[in-house]
Amino acid sequence: MTRVRVLLLAALGIATALGVSVMPAYTATPSDSGSVVGTVTALGGGACLQLSNTSASFGTLPFSTRTQLSAAQGNPTPSFQNCGNFNETISIAGTDASGANTSWHLDSGFAGNPCIDARGAAQINVYGLEFNAPPVGQVRITKTATPISTYGAGVTTPLALQLDMPCVGSSGDGQVVSFSVNLTAAVA
Amino acid sequence: MRRAAFVLIALGGLLLSGGSAAADRGVALDLGRLDVAQKLTPGGGYRLPPLGVRNPGDEVTTYRIVVSHVEGQEGTPIPADWVRVKPSELTLKPGRTQKVQARLNLPTGANPGHYEGLLAAQIVTKGKGAQLGAAAAAKLTFSVEASTWLGEQWYRIRKFLSGHEPWTWLIPALFATALLGWQLRRRFAFQVVRRA
Numbered sequence: 366m367t368r369v370r371v372l373l374l375a376a377l378g379i380a381t382a383l384g385v386s387v388m389p390a391y392t393a394t395p396s397d398s399g400s401v402v403g404t405v406t407a408l409g410g411g412a413c414l415q416l417s418n419t420s421a422s423f424g425t426l427p428f429s430t431r432t433q434l435s436a437a438q439g440n441p442t443p444s445f446q447n448c449g450n451f452n453e454t455i456s457i458a459g460t461d462a463s464g465a466n467t468s469w470h471l472d473s474g475f476a477g478n479p480c481i482d483a484r485g486a487a488q489i490n491v492y493g494l495e496f497n498a499p500p501v502g503q504v505r506i507t508k509t510a511t512p513i514s515t516y517g518a519g520v521t522t523p524l525a526l527q528l529d530m531p532c533v534g535s536s537g538d539g540q541v542v543s544f545s546v547n548l549t550a551a552v553a
Numbered sequence: 554m555r556r557a558a559f560v561l562i563a564l565g566g567l568l569l570s571g572g573s574a575a576a577d578r579g580v581a582l583d584l585g586r587l588d589v590a591q592k593l594t595p596g597g598g599y600r601l602p603p604l605g606v607r608n609p610g611d612e613v614t615t616y617r618i619v620v621s622h623v624e625g626q627e628g629t630p631i632p633a634d635w636v637r638v639k640p641s642e643l644t645l646k647p648g649r650t651q652k653v654q655a656r657l658n659l660p661t662g663a664n665p666g667h668y669e670g671l672l673a674a675q676i677v678t679k680g681k682g683a684q685l686g687a688a689a690a691a692k693l694t695f696s697v698e699a700s701t702w703l704g705e706q707w708y709r710i711r712k713f714l715s716g717h718e719p720w721t722w723l724i725p726a727l728f729a730t731a732l733l734g735w736q737l738r739r740r741f742a743f744q745v746v747r748r749a
Contacts, residue, residue, distance in 0.1 A: 411582030412689040415609055419685040443685050448609050456623050511624045547686040549673055552585035
């Protein structure tokens with residue numbers, strides 16, 4: 366009988382461990398009783414970022430095929446300027462593209478051919494964006510902000526953009542497709 | 554589907570007037586970073602210093618205040634719903650500045666640790682086509698500590714268990730199955746035989 370109790374206790378312990386590992390953390394929004402943070406180090410002289418030539422065109426493009434990547438450079442080339450007084454780290458991120466009846470997923474995974482992913486599987490409605498800005502050269506854009514480089518005060522930098530079209534079979538035929546490329550400046 | 558399909562990709566500015574295409578759009582903040590030195594506790598609400606947003610461009614621009622993070626940062630990304638900003642969207646004429654007030658609301662279930670994020674004023678882009686947007690950000694850092702010793706230990710156990718999945722549930726599950734089988738064998742007798 367004692368052994369049965371021990372076994373039951375062990376089973377209870379196991380059940381508790383299982384419960385702990387799968388139970389989500391309890392969250393609740395606190396009441397709006399506001400205490401002021403008195404020990405904040407707030408450094409003045411914030412980031413400043415200015416864009417010029419934000420308009421460019423990629424023209425009318427065919428879809429990519431298994432043998433031919435369809436890509437185009439944006440024209441004219443936009444540029445950004447650190448209009449602040451300090452060095453700034455500039456990060457870049459892109460978004461998915463959408464049209465009237467279409468949605469393309471921004472993917473940084475495909476290498477040269479958007480028709481096949483890294484595992485060899487066919488894929489559609491997947492497109493790519495690349496930028497070329499000194500001093501880093503040609504780099505793929507992801508959906509998470511990724512630092513490009515640090516730029517000095519007053520420096521103006523051209524930002525060449527390249528669009529890699531999705532594969533034949535994707536949606537969006539004849540449509541204007543919208544997407545964004547966002548730059549974020551933070552004091553280095 | 555050998556037919557070559559064509560898709561028109563044009564930057565939004567081209568669809569607008571020629572004047573706006575030539576204009577400079579920009580954003581500036583008056584603070585570079587906000588480092589909260591004191592340890593914050595879950596469930597607390599904290600008012601941060603006001604942040605000045607300036608329009609350094611030459612056209613009227615609308616800005617949205619967002620919380621984001623950068624790939625590869627050291628601290629845990631700050632969940633966007635922990636920060637409330639008033640106003641969350643503002644429109645400024647060229648050269649004008651407006652203060653926004655940010656407030657940090659930590660949920661009672663907030664995990665202890667060091668948090669890092671960007672409090673950014675982002676240009677609101679409008680129109681069809683591709684858009685190039687800009688944001689100026691102040692780096693925000695703070696640390697959350699458990700409100701009680703028990704809470705700290707509870708967090709550590711949870712972190713250990715979630716960090717060692719699937720073993721933290723697979724091993725107990727296998728052990729429980731073996732225990733159940735052993736109990737069944739002790740209490741019941743059965744034999745598996747081939748049908749004649």
